Amino acid sequence: EAGVAQSPRYKIIEKRQSVAFWCNPISGHATLYWYQQILGQGPKLLIQFQNNGVVDDSQLPKDRFSAERLKGVDSTLKIQPAKLEDSAVYLCASPGLAGNNEQFFGPGTRLTVL
């Protein structure tokens, strides 16, 4: 099966600009995760979708971050407006099929905010 696809791979913007990331998860997987990984830290869960519904967005800074998953397949994560501290790698993940918490990650989008 194909893996998790993400685009773009890299993005450089200035603070106060807007940016959007796209994720195409593993086909047929209902759950989708977006993580933020700041350099030198582990991934931080931003939002978890189950189909097109939100399961957990407790750590999503909702004043500037938004995410959607139309039709329960692809997902986009948006930042508007970006701040310097948003510089990070944004990772999208699909769960495995074993029923445990194994997750398969996309290559990530590296965001640099200047």
Added chain:
Amino acid sequence: SQELEQSPQSLIVQEGKNLTINCTSSKTLYGLYWYKQKYGEGLIFLMMLQKGGEEKSHEKITAKLDEKKQQSSLHITASQPSHAGIYLCGADLNNRKLIWGLGTSLAVNP
């Protein structure tokens, strides 16, 4: 404080040497996942441990789970430059999501 502590934070070894990375939880573990990450890229799944005393191996990497100590160790035998990267542990604390350690950065000098 971190719920999941990894040590050491970074490690530099000579090619051919053995090394161990530890991951300790402050809460009961229901599953422990090891991943490897190249700088700026996604995480690659290595191994999952769920039962106390469980030990798994993949090529020259072995991971063990000590349920009583709420700790897992990742051991690399005869390290190679291809082992370089960041090793992350993720823990299932029975709340249906993973929490993560800060990672251990490994460099292997040829």
